[in-house]
Amino acid sequence: MKCAEFDEDLTKANELGFTCVKMMQSLLECMMRQADKVEMFKKFQRPADSLHAKYSVSTKNSVRLQVVRNIDEVAFIQNLVYYIETGYRTPDFGIWERGDKTNQGIRELNASSIGMVKAALQALNDVGDLFGDGSRRSAIHVLPDEIEQCSAVLSSMLPRESFSKETDAALMTIISYPGFAVEDQELVDRTRDTITSMLLGKYGCRRFLRDGYKTALEDPYRLYYNKSELQQFENIECEWPLFLCFLMLDAMYNKNDEAVEDYWQQLESIVVLSEKGFRLIPELYKVEREHVAGEKSERGSQPRVPSGATPHLWAQSLYVICCLLYEGFLTPAELDPLSRRLSSHEKRPPCEVQVTILAATREVQRELRLNGIEVQLIDEVDPVFTILPASSLAEIHSRIGQSKKLNLSGRPLDRDVGLLSTSRLYQIGQKFVIFTPQFMDSRRSHLMYDIRILMDEWSSELQYIYASWNSVSISGRPLVVLVVSGDMLTTVDDLVEMLLETTVLEEQASIVHCLWMKHGPEYNTSLNGQYVTVKMLMEEVYTKSCEGRMWALVRLTAGLLDKRLEELGKAVTHLLVRQKQITVGMPSKKEEAITSPKTNEELKEIMHRAYSDDPNAFMLSQEIIVALGSLVRTEPKLFVEMFRLRIGLIIQVLASELARIKKLSAVDAAENLMTISPFELKSMLFSLLSGRLLEEFVDDGEAAKETRTGIGSFRRHIEERKSVRKSTRSVSGDVPPPIPECTANEEEDELSEDDFQFGIWLRHRRIDGALNRVPNNFYASLWDTVNRLPHGVRINDTILHWGLTQEMTRREMKFALEVEQALNRIAEPEYREMVVEALWLLGRLDKLVQSEEPNIPRDRPLDVDALLRAANALFVQHNREMGTIVLECCASGKQCDGARGLCRHLYDSAPAGEYGTSHYIIKAMINLFT
Numbered sequence: 001m002k003c004a005e006f007d008e009d010l011t012k013a014n015e016l017g018f019t020c021v022k023m024m025q026s027l028l029e030c031m032m033r034q035a036d037k038v039e040m041f042k043k044f045q046r047p048a049d050s051l052h053a054k055y056s057v058s059t060k061n062s063v064r065l066q067v068v069r070n071i072d073e074v075a076f077i078q079n080l081v082y083y084i085e086t087g088y089r090t091p092d093f094g095i096w097e098r099g100d101k102t103n104q105g106i107r108e109l110n111a112s113s114i115g116m117v118k119a120a121l122q123a124l125n126d127v128g129d130l131f132g133d134g135s136r137r138s139a140i141h142v143l144p145d146e147i148e149q150c151s152a153v154l155s156s157m158l159p160r161e162s163f164s165k166e167t168d169a170a171l172m173t174i175i176s177y178p179g180f181a182v183e184d185q186e187l188v189d190r191t192r193d194t195i196t197s198m199l200l201g202k203y204g205c206r207r208f209l210r211d212g213y214k215t216a217l218e219d220p221y222r223l224y225y226n227k228s229e230l231q232q233f234e235n236i237e238c239e240w241p242l243f244l245c246f247l248m249l250d251a252m253y254n255k256n257d258e259a260v261e262d263y264w265q266q267l268e269s270i271v272v273l274s275e276k277g278f279r280l281i282p283e284l285y286k287v288e289r290e291h292v293a294g295e296k297s298e299r300g301s302q303p304r305v306p307s308g309a310t311p312h313l314w315a316q317s318l319y320v321i322c323c324l325l326y327e328g329f330l331t332p333a334e335l336d337p338l339s340r341r342l343s344s345h346e347k348r349p350p351c352e353v354q355v356t357i358l359a360a361t362r363e364v365q366r367e368l369r370l371n372g373i374e375v376q377l378i379d380e381v382d383p384v385f386t387i388l389p390a391s392s393l394a395e396i397h398s399r400i401g402q403s404k405k406l407n408l409s410g411r412p413l414d415r416d417v418g419l420l421s422t423s424r425l426y427q428i429g430q431k432f433v434i435f436t437p438q439f440m441d442s443r444r445s446h447l448m449y450d451i452r453i454l455m456d457e458w459s460s461e462l463q464y465i466y467a468s469w470n471s472v473s474i475s476g477r478p479l480v481v482l483v484v485s486g487d488m489l490t491t492v493d494d495l496v497e498m499l500l501e502t503t504v505l506e507e508q509a510s511i512v513h514c515l516w517m518k519h520g521p522e523y524n525t526s527l528n529g530q531y532v533t534v535k536m537l538m539e540e541v542y543t544k545s546c547e548g549r550m551w552a553l554v555r556l557t558a559g560l561l562d563k564r565l566e567e568l569g570k571a572v573t574h575l576l577v578r579q580k581q582i583t584v585g586m587p588s589k590k591e592e593a594i595t596s597p598k599t600n601e602e603l604k605e606i607m608h609r610a611y612s613d614d615p616n617a618f619m620l621s622q623e624i625i626v627a628l629g630s631l632v633r634t635e636p637k638l639f640v641e642m643f644r645l646r647i648g649l650i651i652q653v654l655a656s657e658l659a660r661i662k663k664l665s666a667v668d669a670a671e672n673l674m675t676i677s678p679f680e681l682k683s684m685l686f687s688l689l690s691g692r693l694l695e696e697f698v699d700d701g702e703a704a705k706e707t708r709t710g711i712g713s714f715r716r717h718i719e720e721r722k723s724v725r726k727s728t729r730s731v732s733g734d735v736p737p738p739i740p741e742c743t744a745n746e747e748e749d750e751l752s753e754d755d756f757q758f759g760i761w762l763r764h765r766r767i768d769g770a771l772n773r774v775p776n777n778f779y780a781s782l783w784d785t786v787n788r789l790p791h792g793v794r795i796n797d798t799i800l801h802w803g804l805t806q807e808m809t810r811r812e813m814k815f816a817l818e819v820e821q822a823l824n825r826i827a828e829p830e831y832r833e834m835v836v837e838a839l840w841l842l843g844r845l846d847k848l849v850q851s852e853e854p855n856i857p858r859d860r861p862l863d864v865d866a867l868l869r870a871a872n873a874l875f876v877q878h879n880r881e882m883g884t885i886v887l888e889c890c891a892s893g894k895q896c897d898g899a900r901g902l903c904r905h906l907y908d909s910a911p912a913g914e915y916g917t918s919h920y921i922i923k924a925m926i927n928l929f930t
Contacts, residue, residue: 028073028076028077031051031076031080032072032073032076032406034051035076035079035403035406035407035408036407037049037050037051038051038076038079038080038082038083038408039079039407039408039409041083042079042082042083042409042411042412043412044599045086045090045597047107050092051083071137071138071403072403072405072406073130074130074137074138074140075401075402075403075406075408076403076406076408077124077130077140078140078141078400078401078410079401079403079408079410081121081124081140081141081142081401082401082410082411082412084117084120084121085117085121085142085143085146086146086415087113087114087117087150088109088114088117088118088146088149088150088153088577089109089149089153089573089576089577089597090109090597091107091108091109091596091597092107092108092109092110092113093105093107094108094110094112094113094161094162094168094170095110095112095113095168095170095173096170096207096213098213100162100163100164100814101162101164101165101208101210101211101230101812101814102164102224102225102227102230102807103212103224103225104224104225104227105224108162108163108164109153109157109162109163109577110161110162110168111153111154111157111158111160111161111162111168111171111174112161112168112170112171112173112174114150114153114154114157115150115154115171115173115174115175115179115181115182116173116174116179116181117150118147118150118151118154118174118179118181119174119178119179119180119181119340121142121146121147121150122142122147122181122340122472122473123338123340124140124142125140125142125144125147125473126338126473127140127338141397141400143397143417143418143420143421144418144420144421144424144468144472144474145416145417145418145419145420145421146418147472148418148420148468148471148472149418149577150181151183151468151471151472152577152578152633153577153578154174154181154182155184155187156577156578156579156636157579158171158175158182158187158190158191159171159187159190159191159194159195160813161208162813163579163812163813163814163817164808164812164813164814165208165209165812166198166208166209166809166811166812167191167194167195167198167199167208167209168195168207168208169195169199169205169206169207169208169240169243169246170207171191171195172192172195172205172243172246172247172250173246175187175188175191175192175250176188176192176246176249176250176253177246177249177250177253177335177336177341178335178336179340180336180340180341180343180344182344183343183344183471184344185344185345188344192250195243196247199243200243200247201239201299201300202239202266202270202300202304203239203241203270203284203285203304204239204240204241204242204243204244204270204284204285205239205240205242205243205244205247206237206238206239206240207237207238207240208237209234209237209809210230210231210233210234210237210809211233211237211238212225212229212230212232212233212237213238213284214238214284214286214307214308215233215236215237215238215286215287216236216286216287216288216289216292217232217233217236217289217292218233227803227807228803228806228807229806230806230807230808231805231806231807232806234296235295235296235299236287236292236295236296238284238285238286238287238307239284239285239304240283240284240285240315241267241270241281241282241284241285241312241315241319242281242283242312242314242315242318244263244266244267244270245267245281245315245318245319245321245322246318247259247263248260248263248264248267248322248326249318249321249322249325249332251263252325252332253332253341260326264322264326267281267319267322270282270285271319272306272310279319280310280311280316281310281311281312281315281316281318281319282306282307282308282309282310282311282312282315283306283307283308283309283310283312283315284306284307284308284312285304285305285306285307286304286305286307287302287304288304288305291303321335343473348470350466350470351465351466351469351470351477351478352477353423353462353465353466353469353477353478353480354477354478354479354480355462355480355482356479356480356481356482357373357375357482357483357484358375358376358377358378358381358387358481358482358483358484359375359376359377359378359483359484360377360378360483360484360485360486361377361485361486362377363486364484364485364486364488364489365377367489368484368489375484378483384430384431384432385431385432385433385434386431386432386433386434387434387435387436387481387483388433388434388435388436389435389436389441390417390422390435390436390437390438390441391417391438391441392435393417393421393422393426393435394411394413394415394417395413396428397410397411397417398410398411398412398413414600416438416570417435417438418438419437419438419439419461419464419465419480420465420468420469420472420474420478421435422435422436422437422438422480423437423465423469423478423479423480424474424476424478424479425476425479434479434481435481436481436482436483437461437480437481437482439457439461439567440454440482440483447565447567447623447626447678449487449546449547449549449554450549450551450677450678450679451488452677452679452680453677453678453679453682454488456679456682457630458482460630460633460634461480462480463634464633464634465478465480487547505541505544505545505548505550505553506550506553508541509541509545509553509556509557512534512537512538512541513538513556513560515534515537516534516535516538516560519534520534521533521534521535521538521560522534522535525537535561538557538560538561539561541553541557542554542557542558542561542563545557549677551674551675551676551677551678552616552671552674552675554619555615555616555619555620555623555674556615556616556619556674558615558619559611559614559615559616559617559618559619560615562604563619564600564603564604564607564622565619565622565623565626567626567629568600568603568622568625568626569598569599569600569603570629571625571626571627571628571629571630572594572597572598572603572625572629573597573629574629574630574632574633575625575628575629575632575645576594576595576596576597577597578632578636578639579643579813580632580639580642580643580644580645581593581594581595581643581644581645581817581820582594582625582644582645582647583644583645583646583647583648583824584606584607584610584611584621584625584647584648585609585610585611585647585648586648586652587646587648587649587824587826587827590609590610590611590612591610591646591648591824592606592609592610593644594606607621607622610648616674617651620651620673620674620681621647621648621651623678623681624647624650624651624681624685625647627678627681627682627685628645628685630682631682631685631686631689635686635689638686638689638690639689640776641773641774641775641776641778642771642772642773642774643772643813643816643817643820644772644817644820644824645771645772646770646772646824649769649770649771649829650685650688650770650771651673652770652829653688653766653767653770653771653829654673654681654684654685654688655669655670655673656669656763656766657684657688657763657767658672658673660759660763688767688771689771759908760908761907761908761909761910761911762830762904762907762908765829765830765833765834765907766829766830766833767829768829768833769826769828769829769830769831769832769833769836770829772820772823772824772832773833774836774840775836775840778836778839778840779811779815779816779819780810780811781839781840781843782800782819782839782842782843783805783808783810783811783815784810784843785839785842785843785845786800786801786802786804786805787802787805788845788856789802789856789857789861789862790802790856790857790858791857791858791859791860791861791862792804792861792862793839793842793861793862793864794861794862794863794864794865795822795823795826795835795839795864795865796822796823796825796826796835796865797825798821798822798825799861800818800819800822804818823835823836828899828900830899830907831899831900831902834868834902834906834907834917835864835865835868837911837917837918837921838864838867838868838871838921839864841918841921841922841925842862842864842925845925845929848922848925848926854929854930855928855929855930856929865900867921867924867925867928868900868902868921868924869901869902870924870927870928871906871917871920871921871923871924872890872901872902872903872906872920874920874923874924875903875905875906875909875917875920876890876891876903878915878920879891879905884905885905886903886905889903889904889905890903890905906920
């Protein structure tokens, strides 16, 4: 009898297995009929070219066990890899197919989608060959860098789902079964805790906050919501039993028996019995209209009724799995044949990055030998090994996945080949092939002609390999081959010779530039009786400038020649996927925002519109974006609470810092900024982002001692900088703490340099304003303020309406971006920072204004600009009475050069203390609200 039962169970298992394979095979056939869409989406990532999510089942009669049966199907799956590998930077409509929470057809980056892309790429990478016979022809190739990109983006987003959703129950599918896409156990726990604390109810989980789907108040006859109506769905969102199944499965995988039992009992209490006695799981539970008011006042206090499809096939299938696991018919391991569940528990030893240095020429080899470094020539490497550039690997991948029958090409050539991919050893035929890193290709941009930026990139990229190798589960140890060429070994004598030649080159450049402006780039100069256009001469000047490291000429000629840094698109993506938007151009003129990933051509057009008449800024902005893209990968903590990077203001601040350091005029400082090397530019950016003031540029003798963290030593008065951070970012106190008193020695030290007596706080505010820095929890605090004011807050003629709090939740990224948009209309960075200080103090209104009923304006928005003008008047009056330096300007009625009519000495005051800006803003608030 037992044997018979076993055979019957085995028969059922086989039947279920065949059914599963048929379904997968049918899905593959459905997708293959849209091969043309896959080909187009690889190139352009347009929504119209994406694959459909639903297919007809009437025409599918799939048979046979093997899902993938021929080479064309292998090619199609390989192209699906190319199709999804850019998912980390491709906005979509999300798992609920509604896009942005407002349900208005707006796509956005969703963490749940990115997590599934990562899980799919990892799974395909682990499968090996699809035929199962060891054939290389059926192997699927996944670039590990794309997996690492997804991982980096997930780490920066979780537990947030997207710009419009603070979190989403769909994240359970990627932190646990079936995706298991997050290796960081602490991040997994934090995401799970966020979901259960914010979304879990008696009947399941809300999908996300203010989800109006199928609630009693949703209008079923309208496709889209009005933004202001989202608040009415608060606390009455439908609860989905589906997520009780996910939570129970998660508890089973974590061997949390107590949680398993709790979720099982909760599931059993909400199942619906059919007429035949089947236990069914409904799609969702909703609050009926007559109970809406009670549920809004106290969430969870009212009964809910099943609604939607019953059974809900997704939830029902998961419930069946839960039953099989709970009753012991299945084990969790059987649902995870690739053991992906172990990724967060598996501890691999740190990888050892192997670095091999080769010489490009015999002269280079000889020069290195004289300095005690023994290296081989490329030609001396064992014939079994071949050294090729990264572009060759890109060409190889462009042929993998080609299918004439399906009209499919391979991987697009314009996609980058990452460092993890070039750090692997490949076998092609009978040879082992090693590829050099892509960042070493000087043909991609002029940045690699700066040896120090090249060395800095080496350091950063080696650290990237060390940190990322194990996380993408690559076998073996990474091998990085660096080829040293002659132009990397510039000696002091060579530099002297270059300096002697720069006069001629500058004269040549000046003449060519004059011809360009007068006759245009296509003008034929007939030089030496040959056809030589001005553009050809400019190309030659550009090449010589790169070789001579004459950065002002490099940027000018590159801008005129319309060159785009190859790293630009990748850098923009690095910033955007980490929720950092970018604006290019100068404030109040041609400033344009980059809020979503763009193609190379789209980026070029944006840069042209922003800098149509300034080739220098055209190139400098690209270099700054590339440097920021590099820093956001290696130093993400520098960008906390910064949602939008304004490149135009950053250029202004860099120029003003140079003017201060070198005591230059504004015009001379702008010109001097163009002469610094890309490495010095990146070092200045690092120092500014770190909250440090720059020291004088180091001389040639100290240049060798520079490290990647900056250019030279930093200001002795770093404690003053720390006091800024404490005063403007403090969240525990009502008023920023006072500045510590200086000792006698410190005072004498300060008096020795006039530079530290005046202008230091003004500089702080200009820098923080240009970098869009705000205190921790600033946006949540401002949300509370706007929610409290019936007509909202007016900032620089832009009103943050009360309705925004009805549309968006307290920590929603979209609200932060609305605030940033209002603040970014302020052209003066120091005034922007003063507005931030005022808004921050408004969030402490109850503690600062001792009144039971503050006199909140009921008929108009609260005008922050008027509040600051009142604070400025109090400041001027107080200083007039004390007879301070303000008597030289505003206190005596003379015109002051402070931004927006505020006294420049107010900008130059510390935030805290008896004479600090907070003191006067608080007094103005008291006068306004009492």
